[in-house]
Amino acid sequence: xxxxxxxxxxxxxxxxxxxxxxxxxxxxxxxxxxxxxxxxxxxxxxxxxxxxxxxxxxxxxxxxxxxxxxxxxxxxxxxxxxxxxxxxxxxxxxxxxxxxxxxxxxxxxxxxxxxxxxxxxxxxxxxxxxxxxxxxxxxxxxxxxxxxxxxxxxxxxxxxxxxxxxxxxxxxxxxxxxxxxxxxxxxxxxxxxxxxxxxxxxxxxxxxxxxxxxxxxxxxxxxxxxxxxxxxxxxxxxxxxxxxxxxxxxxxxx
Ligand SMILES: NC(=O)c1ccc[n+]([C@@H]2O[C@H](COP(=O)([O-])OP(=O)(O)OC[C@H]3O[C@@H](n4cnc5c(N)ncnc54)[C@H](O)[C@@H]3O)[C@@H](O)[C@H]2O)c1
Numbered sequence: 658x659x660x661x662x663x664x665x666x667x668x669x670x671x672x673x674x675x676x677x678x679x680x681x682x683x684x685x686x687x688x689x690x691x692x693x694x695x696x697x698x699x700x701x702x703x704x705x706x707x708x709x710x711x712x713x714x715x716x717x718x719x720x721x722x723x724x725x726x727x728x729x730x731x732x733x734x735x736x737x738x739x740x741x742x743x744x745x746x747x748x749x750x751x752x753x754x755x756x757x758x759x760x761x762x763x764x765x766x767x768x769x770x771x772x773x774x775x776x777x778x779x780x781x782x783x784x785x786x787x788x789x790x791x792x793x794x795x796x797x798x799x800x801x802x803x804x805x806x807x808x809x810x811x812x813x814x815x816x817x818x819x820x821x822x823x824x825x826x827x828x829x830x831x832x833x834x835x836x837x838x839x840x841x842x843x844x845x846x847x848x849x850x851x852x853x854x855x856x857x858x859x860x861x862x863x864x865x866x867x868x869x870x871x872x873x874x875x876x877x878x879x880x881x882x883x884x885x886x887x888x889x890x891x892x893x894x895x896x897x898x899x900x901x902x903x904x905x906x907x908x909x910x911x
Contacts, residue, residue: 660891662687665738667730669721669779670748672699674848675798678879679745680707680714682887690714691734694748695721721748721775731782740790743890744783746776747798751850752813754859765812772816773823780827784836792835796889797824798882799840801905807867809859821901828899837898839889844905845876872907 666683670676671692677699680692684707694700697718704716715737719730734741750771753764776797787793802810803817820840827838845851845867854860868876885904888894903909 659685659687660893661743661887663689664742664890665689665691665734665740666743666745666890667691667693667734667741667783668745668747669693669719669730669775670798671703671716672696673748674850675843675846675879675882676747677703679747679883679886682880682883683745683890684710684712684714686887686891688743688890689738691730691737692716693719693730695719721779722770724778727775727778728782731779731786735786741783741786741793742790743794743796744779745796745798745886745890746779746783747796747886748775749798749850750813751854752810754809754854754857756809757811760811768812769816769819772813773819776820777823780823780838784827784831787836788831788834793837794890794894795827795836795838796886797838797840799824799842799901801842801844801903801909803840803842803901804903804909807863824901825899832898837889837894839894839897839899840901841882841885841889842901842903842905842909843877843882844871844903844908846879846882847876848879851876867908870908870911871905872911875906877904877906 666688672694700716704714707714719726799820800817802814803821806814824840
């Protein structure tokens with residue numbers, strides 16, 4: 658028996674770098690997945706690939722800027738699989754690579770909406786459904802930038818600090834009611850987000866410094882984040898609640 662056998666898990670940002678790898682890890686551990694993203698073709702392809710290997714997964718498009726879409730996503734999870742045991746709130750947008758004095762309110766709001774407000778809304782509706790079936794586990798993707806800052810990333814740094822805050826707040830709200838809520842703080846991970854950021858000198862100028870800060874002198878592979886999510890979503894982490902788990906090769910310890 659595998660550690661997520663039969664557990665119904667919803668993942669957002671499932672078509673992205675960390676999301677795709679995490680879908681494979683979670684399905685490999687026996688989870689039944691609801692995979693969500695705005696990238697329909699890529700998301701459907703991941704669900705199809707999991708099903709073709711004998712796993713259980715469906716894809717549902719949901720734009721996390723809408724509370725109605727988030728509520729519908731949770732409802733579909735429960736109507737399709739009968740329950741929701743876990744959620745990996747992983748979707749996110751990168752910063753605009755601009756210092757705060759040049760950052761527009763629209764840029765600030767765009768990142769706060771997806772990287773923080775959507776995490777709150779996901780937790781809200783997931784917790785309602787989990788309370789109805791006796792509990793569950795929620796994992797939110799924050800970042801090392803939830804604890805430290807780099808230049809030209811004010812809206813992202815603020816949002817990711819907020820993800821750690823709402824994770825702890827939710828852990829306090831639901832800890833006695835059977836729902837554990839934790840955050841993962843990835844270091845730099847090889848994904849399309851980092852490829853996009855690296856095109857901009859305002860970010861790429863920091864890449865060497867960031868690599869050196871990772872004590873292991875390399876960046877993460879996306880599956881290494883998925884493995885941490887697998888553990889936190891499983892009953893093996895039954896007394897782990899409200900933590901900000903760095904999965905960063907020692908970057909935050911440096
Ligand atoms: N890559 C890194 O180095 C790194 C480091 C720390 C934290 N993170 C965080 O990890 C998470 C995953 O990042 P990634 O590197 O895999 O990025 P990615 O860009 O490869 O994937 C992000 C996914 O989120 C989806 N998404 C964006 N806006 C959405 C919306 N409105 N509704 C639904 N889905 C939406 C995208 O379509 C994409 O598939 C993010 O929260 C990111 O902030 C990444």
